[in-house]
Amino acid sequence: MNKELILLGHGSGGKLSHQLLDDLIIPTLSGISLAGQNDAALVDADGRRLAFTTDSYVVDPVFFPGGNIGTLAVNGTVNDLAMMGARPLFLSAGLIIEEGFSRNDLGTILASMRQAADAAGVRIVTGDTKVVPRGKADRIFINTSGIGLVEHDFTISGACARPGDRIIINGTVGDHGIAVMAKREGLELLTDIVSDCAPLNGLVADIIAEGGGDVHVLRDPTRGGVATTLKEIALQSDVTIMIREEAIPLAGPVKGVCAILGLDPLYVANEGKLLVAVAPSAAERVLARMKTHPCGGAAAIIGEVTDAGGGKLRLETSVGGVRAVEMLAGEQLPRIC
């Protein structure tokens, strides 16, 4: 591996991404500590607690079952704000378009962005459009940044998981990644898998209303999947997390495509899922509340924080063994978001 060049795996959201972030990008740009690395930054603007986040979307193909790059760009950034317990308010939209892109397709994507913004209750208030010559980009890339308002005074962060916390997920894993991959590989006619792409701010509001300060961590398992996200939380909180394979909701068709393509669904991207670490006393209440929300019908407790220290993620497999789970190595599914 040539250490002097940027590799696809540096964009995977997994181990290589973390190395690039930790060794170069974060120390150079900001010096934010591991404990402070969350889905969005918390900043103070003249006494108001704001969440601020950014994501660029480069998904291939641009249109996929269950959404398109525009839906993804709005929901992804809304969700990053929601994961801080913030109420998403305002989004920006930065378009980089390849010369020759269809104006009709652009119109469809923009309409999807507006629809997604309306559904999430946010406003797209500022934007920018660049066009680059043919062959200098791949159809369209969209950056969205977002501002949210934090209206509570407790701390929700990847650094706040504590021994005893239950780990809850709001539904089946891997749907987004497999929907995109199936479309890319021409397998979409064999399945009816659609992306789970959805705004999670409503569900988060319910979780916080029910659990309050007992909600310790909220994070959406996008690139790198559930495994990478939980490993991040274990490292950031310096705890050990155990999850049970049998407890993790997984749709049959996703399982099937994963088997065909040789993918582990725990590493496949989600765009409408969140992981919650919540104090044991509040876990059942929060779970019950989540199940009443349209985005939480299949919510389940999938594990718990077993120990302080370690920074480890363990998986109890369906045959009863226990193994360590690491972050995604290399790049499993490039350009999934």
Add this chain to the structure above:
Amino acid sequence: MNKELILLGHGSGGKLSHQLLDDLIIPTLSGISLAGQNDAALVDADGRRLAFTTDSYVVDPVFFPGGNIGTLAVNGTVNDLAMMGARPLFLSAGLIIEEGFSRNDLGTILASMRQAADAAGVRIVTGDTKVVPRGKADRIFINTSGIGLVEHDFTISGACARPGDRIIINGTVGDHGIAVMAKREGLELLTDIVSDCAPLNGLVADIIAEGGGDVHVLRDPTRGGVATTLKEIALQSDVTIMIREEAIPLAGPVKGVCAILGLDPLYVANEGKLLVAVAPSAAERVLARMKTHPCGGAAAIIGEVTDAGGGKLRLETSVGGVRAVEMLAGEQLPRIC
């Protein structure tokens, strides 16, 4: 011209960009009125007036005399916030990197971003990194979004120019565009033209401290240049603006390269320039104050708002004639920022 495809000119910042924005992007995404279209959005976050803006940078080449894509990405967004009279506070950084890009070059660009942020007094607090396969992007694209705090209670907007207002620019025009173009064409050894890329928030603070509510418009003439930006202001404020060619500061080497390449410097991009429309009673004071700032030594009054209505920009040429000036048509210098 095929109306169904996106053309390079749609990213020029000129007439085609405005058509795409007015016909498709703005009505679909937000419906913001012409009067509200400024370098940044003004939003209310729980009683605080914030400016929020975004820009994607796709400049080619990535390194140019006087800066690189990182310097540009920080200063460009700082300036868009400053043009609302806001104090820039926080930036995001969204990187889209082509597989195989040099890690050393990435390090240099990131270090430039940090240095530019420190110089402007802003913090880069959140970011995102995507990597796309070789041939699917051109080296590196950077999006920066920014949040600024508006600490005064008057309105600075492209819609606020009034008859009698003097038009001031803080220095020579066209330096950025010509520095980039000279590098791209291999002409940089023949000239010592460097980009004017600089943060303008300090200068803006001085302008507001001196002019207060007499400062009606602030705008940085980037893509499309001084001509396009003043035409935008004329339309947005529904006034007629007259500028004098002889009054517009222009460096000799820039004039020379423009002549060689057949470019009109009034349409060439700037990255450290701003245009001010200020009430006549305050114009001389504001000009004098600007001249004391490192970014304003060559500041000059270049024209004035002559009439209500019309939405026109007129140029008094150096030979004494007067002609109408329109927005940039087509694409003069692709990927200048």
